[in-house]
Amino acid sequence: MIYARIAGTGSFLPEKVVTNKDLEKLIDTTDEWIQERTGIKRRHIVADDETTSSIGLEAAKRAMSDAGVGPKDIDLIVVGTATPDKIFPSTACIIQRQLGVKNSPAFDVHAACSGFVYGLDLANRYIQTGGAKTVLVIGAETLSRITNWDDRSTAVLFGDGAGCVVLQSSDEPGILATHIHADGQYEELLHVPNGISVGFDQTRAGRSYIEMNGNAVFRRAVAAFDNIARETIADLDGDLGDIDWFVPHQANMRIIKAAAKKLGMPMERVIATVDEHANTSGASIPLALDLAVRDGRIKRGDTLMFAAFGAGFTWGSAMVKY
Numbered sequence: 001m002i003y004a005r006i007a008g009t010g011s012f013l014p015e016k017v018v019t020n021k022d023l024e025k026l027i028d029t030t031d032e033w034i035q036e037r038t039g040i041k042r043r044h045i046v047a048d049d050e051t052t053s054s055i056g057l058e059a060a061k062r063a064m065s066d067a068g069v070g071p072k073d074i075d076l077i078v079v080g081t082a083t084p085d086k087i088f089p090s091t092a093c094i095i096q097r098q099l100g101v102k103n104s105p106a107f108d109v110h111a112a113c114s115g116f117v118y119g120l121d122l123a124n125r126y127i128q129t130g131g132a133k134t135v136l137v138i139g140a141e142t143l144s145r146i147t148n149w150d151d152r153s154t155a156v157l158f159g160d161g162a163g164c165v166v167l168q169s170s171d172e173p174g175i176l177a178t179h180i181h182a183d184g185q186y187e188e189l190l191h192v193p194n195g196i197s198v199g200f201d202q203t204r205a206g207r208s209y210i211e212m213n214g215n216a217v218f219r220r221a222v223a224a225f226d227n228i229a230r231e232t233i234a235d236l237d238g239d240l241g242d243i244d245w246f247v248p249h250q251a252n253m254r255i256i257k258a259a260a261k262k263l264g265m266p267m268e269r270v271i272a273t274v275d276e277h278a279n280t281s282g283a284s285i286p287l288a289l290d291l292a293v294r295d296g297r298i299k300r301g302d303t304l305m306f307a308a309f310g311a312g313f314t315w316g317s318a319m320v321k322y
């Protein structure tokens, strides 16, 4: 049996930090409201000369160094992002060039906040079927570029960042199970109304930013995590005690707590970075993973559970022996 194993992790956060207090000066909000409703304290925001590919590149370099692999070893690059540098080429192709990787396939997966888990599912299948041996799965986002900084209902929620895992084929168990899903019927609850093909016409003028019905999204997110919990319990024959660490998408501390409760996971075994990073969409899981690996909480041999939910709606999970 061929497994896909996480051989290394890396992450990168832009230097600029925007605190809730900074936002108080821009919009009608308070640090207290933001922390109480979301758990967020601060977020990192890219500089004018930084892009999704430039921060994704740094995360990839760190993950490759951690795994001890070089450009010649990489035979697939998958980037989960909803904020690509350009319409084309893909962010994955831009990163491929900067890394000096030659001839590997490279493409983006667009599943909003579930992009990393979707990418992991795909890369796992490539490795298990012998299509690739060493794969970069990157989650990278510059959500600040599609955030309306005048809209207090969304401006407080998002941040920028990137994370990456190097997946390698192995005889030893690595990714144990993945599940990905989508339900397209709620498009308008969380979307960017303007776009390439729908256009940027007068009726949608100014609507090139994230628009969200927060309450409805909250309810759908909790329902999706319920679905994930049921699938996971079935995978484990009911023994959730096998999971050492729950690494959820970092959207909102209240959603994370509700999801952990469904899984019966005490908060001491949940990796939560939403306070420091806000919601970095497809980057949030690999960022949180790398942070917990670096600070020594996640160790080799631990069983991890990733769970994501995002626009689409999309959702998914992965169970991984680290």
Ligand code: ACO
Pocket (backbone or CB within 6 Å): 028, 029, 030, 033, 034, 037, 038, 112, 113, 152, 153, 154, 156, 190, 212, 213, 214, 215, 217, 218, 221, 251, 252, 255, 279, 281, 309, 310, 311
């Ligand atoms: N500061 C102060 N007050 C605010 C702010 C703010 N930043 N934003 C909204 N309010 C006000 C509202 O205007 C409203 O006032 P009103 O009662 O006078 O009308 C009041 O606060 C309550 O607003 P609600 O929207 O009901 O607040 P809620 O408790 O639902 O929290 C939130 C809003 C945080 C957005 C919540 O709904 C949520 O977290 N939803 C899920 C969002 C999410 O996770 N999205 C991403 C998931 S997918 C992905 O990651 C892309």
